Amino acid sequence: MLTEYLSGQIEKLAQRDDLPLHRKLYEALRRAILDGKLTAGHRLPASRELAHDLQLSRNTVVSALNQLNVEGLLTSHVGRGTFVSDRPVLKTARRQSPQVSQDTKLSKRGQKILTTFCAGQLEIYPFTSGIVDFSAFPVALWRRLQQKHWRMAYPDMLDYSYSGGHAPLRNAVASYLRVFRNMTVDTEQVIITSGTQQSLELCAQTLADLDEAVWIEDPAYWGAVKAFMATGLRLHPVAVDEHGLAPQSLSEAPPPRLIYVTPSHQYPTGVVMPLARRQEILAIARRHKAWILEDDYDSEFRFSGPSIEALAALDTDQRVLYMGSFSKVPYPGLKLGYLVVPRGLAAPLNQAHYDLNRPGQIPLQAALAEFIEMGHFTTALRDARQSYADRRRCLLDALKLCLGALAYISGADQGLHLCVNLPDAVDDKALAQRIGALGLTVRALSAYCVHRRDLRGIVIGYGYASLAEIELHGPILAQTFRAELARLAYEPKPLAHDEHQRPIFRT
Ligand SMILES: Cc1ncc(COP(=O)(O)O)c(C=O)c1O
Numbered sequence: 001m002l003t004e005y006l007s008g009q010i011e012k013l014a015q016r017d018d019l020p021l022h023r024k025l026y027e028a029l030r031r032a033i034l035d036g037k038l039t040a041g042h043r044l045p046a047s048r049e050l051a052h053d054l055q056l057s058r059n060t061v062v063s064a065l066n067q068l069n070v071e072g073l074l075t076s077h078v079g080r081g082t083f084v085s086d087r088p089v090l091k092t093a094r095r096q097s098p099q100v101s102q103d104t105k106l107s108k109r110g111q112k113i114l115t116t117f118c119a120g121q122l123e124i125y126p127f128t129s130g131i132v133d134f135s136a137f138p139v140a141l142w143r144r145l146q147q148k149h150w151r152m153a154y155p156d157m158l159d160y161s162y163s164g165g166h167a168p169l170r171n172a173v174a175s176y177l178r179v180f181r182n183m184t185v186d187t188e189q190v191i192i193t194s195g196t197q198q199s200l201e202l203c204a205q206t207l208a209d210l211d212e213a214v215w216i217e218d219p220a221y222w223g224a225v226k227a228f229m230a231t232g233l234r235l236h237p238v239a240v241d242e243h244g245l246a247p248q249s250l251s252e253a254p255p256p257r258l259i260y261v262t263p264s265h266q267y268p269t270g271v272v273m274p275l276a277r278r279q280e281i282l283a284i285a286r287r288h289k290a291w292i293l294e295d296d297y298d299s300e301f302r303f304s305g306p307s308i309e310a311l312a313a314l315d316t317d318q319r320v321l322y323m324g325s326f327s328k329v330p331y332p333g334l335k336l337g338y339l340v341v342p343r344g345l346a347a348p349l350n351q352a353h354y355d356l357n358r359p360g361q362i363p364l365q366a367a368l369a370e371f372i373e374m375g376h377f378t379t380a381l382r383d384a385r386q387s388y389a390d391r392r393r394c395l396l397d398a399l400k401l402c403l404g405a406l407a408y409i410s411g412a413d414q415g416l417h418l419c420v421n422l423p424d425a426v427d428d429k430a431l432a433q434r435i436g437a438l439g440l441t442v443r444a445l446s447a448y449c450v451h452r453r454d455l456r457g458i459v460i461g462y463g464y465a466s467l468a469e470i471e472l473h474g475p476i477l478a479q480t481f482r483a484e485l486a487r488l489a490y491e492p493k494p495l496a497h498d499e500h501q502r503p504i505f506r507t
Helices: 002-012 021-034 047-054 058-070 108-115 139-152 167-180 196-207 222-230 275-288 343-357 362-373 376-406 428-437 467-487 497-501
Strands: 074-077 081-084 190-193 213-218 234-241 258-261 291-295 320-325 337-340 408-410 417-422 456-461
Touching: 002 021, 002 047, 021 058, 047 058, 058 074, 058 467, 074 467, 108 222, 139 362, 167 190, 167 320, 167 337, 167 362, 190 196, 190 343, 196 222, 196 258, 196 291, 196 320, 196 337, 196 343, 213 222, 222 234, 222 258, 258 275, 275 291, 362 376, 376 408, 376 417, 376 467, 417 467, 428 456, 428 467, 456 467
Parallel strands: 213 234, 213 258, 258 291, 291 320
Antiparallel strands: 074 081, 190 337, 320 337, 408 417, 417 456
């Protein structure tokens, strides 16, 4: 019966020459699920059987099933089969980058912000970097905490938030950083913001003048690039090598007013900045009287290797502004983060934050403070760490098993993404698109590059993908890379023993 229904649906799409066969099958299955013809828990025939009955190739069937898996309409269990899922359906519409026409009313700066890689290409899909799993978040507890603070809300809590945010939350952040990041922080140094994006903008608006130079990493986090563009600073991309931002690659660089870095887990390559390089960056900042903006976006998730001290913990000159976010835990839409500033900047930056941003949301900040004080944050972190560690292991195993020494994987010791570095000959954007056609959304490393043209790779996130999804799709990703390398007849150069640990980065 299922076969007849699917054949009928595929037949109806016969005129759609623009749709490949796997897409037609995908549409047919999707319709069957959304119309309730296939209900939650229904076991689908094996792909081989389905391919035989529908007289399609197995690849076509696997491709359609993969896409439905990724969208959460199907779940696959190794050895048990593929079932119609009872998970809520994910939003599948891809957000397109806006088309910016010549006669637009936007300023040149506005047009540049809109046409530079990225926000529009953000997608909530299992292998997209930067996306986290919020399914384990204790929603009921969170609702109770919010209700409690709304019940208690006194007039001040409904006002704008001055003095850097709700004091108990600032306290909780300071204690967390003292314990987990070994930082010497007083509550007065903590400013609650609506996340790293706002922290970056505040620093750019208050610590640099128009057209002054900000050194950024190349490749870079698009959020930082856009924040600096929006505030009219001159961006100076500095190539990243295997130790992070590499100042020696900038022989004629303008002196920086700001230096933006992600030293614990460079975004997107994932490389870690060793102590010597950290000291070098601190010395440069001292020499130029520049400010370092340290974005410590995912240091909560360190899976192997020694723990890495924050630059802010090494800073003896009060030159580092440290940024953290609650976007990974508890969840991104919370839009709360923190900026830790040197003592001498605490009062002026607080005032500027109030003047420029009119911050608020005190009841929400109060609920979060209690969430942290009662230990729920630490528990959520511990659970998330364990769950992400399993996913990371599974993805790494699949990649290493298939690729061996063919490709260097960077950034896998920390965070929620890793990067498979590929040789120059690979068109990584086209490869990412081909992987996308399989229903797996990954990003090309070169898409993050600002000036450089020599980096190729694929950035894979494992934060949102379930273990089952990684078990299923990890080997497919790995085989796709292998096939690409085989197509290019790529032979890795013989490397000295320790060089096997090195990425392909060149500066
Ligand atoms: C490099 C980097 N910094 C910061 C953030 C967090 O930004 P926000 O707090 O604005 O959500 C992210 C989120 O994915 C990130 O990838």
